[in-house]
Amino acid sequence: MISKRIKNMTPSATLEQSAKIAELKKQGIQIIGFNVGEPDYNTPTNIIHKAEEAYKLGLTRYTPAAGMIELREEICRKFKKEYNLEYTSKDVIVSSGAKQSLTNAFMAIVDPGEEVIVPTPCWVSYVEMVKLAEGIPVLVRMEEKNGFRLDVEKIRKSITEKTKAIIINSPNNPTGAVYSEEDLRLLGQLAIEHDFYIISDEIYEKLIYDGEQNTCVAALSPEIKAKTITINGMSKAYAMTGWRIGYAVGPTQIINAMTDYQGNTTTSPNTPAQYASIEALANSEESVEIMRLEFDKRRQYIINRLNSMENIHCSTPKGAFYVMPNVSYYYGKKYQDFTVNNSLDMANYLLEEAKIAVVTGAAFEAPENIRISYSNSMENLIEGMNRLEESLSKLK
Numbered sequence: 001m002i003s004k005r006i007k008n009m010t011p012s013a014t015l016e017q018s019a020k021i022a023e024l025k026k027q028g029i030q031i032i033g034f035n036v037g038e039p040d041y042n043t044p045t046n047i048i049h050k051a052e053e054a055y056k057l058g059l060t061r062y063t064p065a066a067g068m069i070e071l072r073e074e075i076c077r078k079f080k081k082e083y084n085l086e087y088t089s090k091d092v093i094v095s096s097g098a099k100q101s102l103t104n105a106f107m108a109i110v111d112p113g114e115e116v117i118v119p120t121p122c123w124v125s126y127v128e129m130v131k132l133a134e135g136i137p138v139l140v141r142m143e144e145k146n147g148f149r150l151d152v153e154k155i156r157k158s159i160t161e162k163t164k165a166i167i168i169n170s171p172n173n174p175t176g177a178v179y180s181e182e183d184l185r186l187l188g189q190l191a192i193e194h195d196f197y198i199i200s201d202e203i204y205e206k207l208i209y210d211g212e213q214n215t216c217v218a219a220l221s222p223e224i225k226a227k228t229i230t231i232n233g234m235s236k237a238y239a240m241t242g243w244r245i246g247y248a249v250g251p252t253q254i255i256n257a258m259t260d261y262q263g264n265t266t267t268s269p270n271t272p273a274q275y276a277s278i279e280a281l282a283n284s285e286e287s288v289e290i291m292r293l294e295f296d297k298r299r300q301y302i303i304n305r306l307n308s309m310e311n312i313h314c315s316t317p318k319g320a321f322y323v324m325p326n327v328s329y330y331y332g333k334k335y336q337d338f339t340v341n342n343s344l345d346m347a348n349y350l351l352e353e354a355k356i357a358v359v360t361g362a363a364f365e366a367p368e369n370i371r372i373s374y375s376n377s378m379e380n381l382i383e384g385m386n387r388l389e390e391s392l393s394k395l396k
């Protein structure tokens, strides 16, 4: 029999949908994938060469559970250089993706019955991770009319004596929102006053537009730093999703607890990928900038197209590579045998009628929206937006 823990888990909606798309593709149907959660770029060659070098030199054994000391030191240099933050390698853990660092963090700090505040719309996995740690996710809705900004007043109202942490994500998946320094400072104050942790997932930190800057929450004050676990990784900034390297930086005691958990569950992350990650952090800013500028062009195109469509509105995201148009106008509308009553119906309708794959907003606690990833070629964006517009116009 399967455990209650796993039975209570909602399978990842994005991965389920990928299976459906793979099935259609197998039938020879050309789908434009607006569902992808990864850069459509190859890993820069200087990074690949470092991994090749590691393989050839036989650097293929286990590393310490928290990751190679050289990589952890490089991560410390990054925080010093970019945010003037002092960490030592003892404050850093390298994991098999940011996803594992996040899981480690929840397992390390949450006791059964403790609450973790999750501002929504949110990335699919946070809620399941909190549940796996036997914590209680407390969902707090951020408003679309405010561009999904962090509503600190609403968060304040959801704090109880059981609140152990909040998980925030800026730039945000799925909304693309970038939280302001002012709001993050207010959140930091709340964390100090009410003694809870901030887990700050900054994995999209490099993909940010319109002159915005990422606010590293831990850099706001030494007191806030003491309450913050920063999560980051190689996947999005360096087009390294399949290499599976992420990391967490925070108070030594918590990093130690996370390392104990990781040591007993996966030992250590992939060794050649750790060598490659040192190169990524130290020498790849140019490649990141080329990718960022291209994403920005696509972002502007897609926002203009969506907002020029009747009955759709879409706030302008300042980060990541997603947009979240509100499609609720179409709920209750039909085309032939298909009635669209919610965001899942809409995603299914668009897959079947327009042959474009988007993700249902419901998966992110955003039932009025769909998520479109613009991590795709300009040619596909143009064709996909044409198909979207045409299919929506058929719904009456």
Ligand SMILES: Cc1ncc(COP(=O)(O)O)c(C=O)c1O
Pocket: 037, 096, 097, 098, 099, 100, 123, 169, 173, 201, 203, 232, 233, 234, 235, 241, 245, 246
């Ligand atoms: C907000 C957010 N955090 C974490 C991750 C996981 O990243 P990784 O590939 O490093 O596990 C993702 C991936 O989609 C993400 O969107």
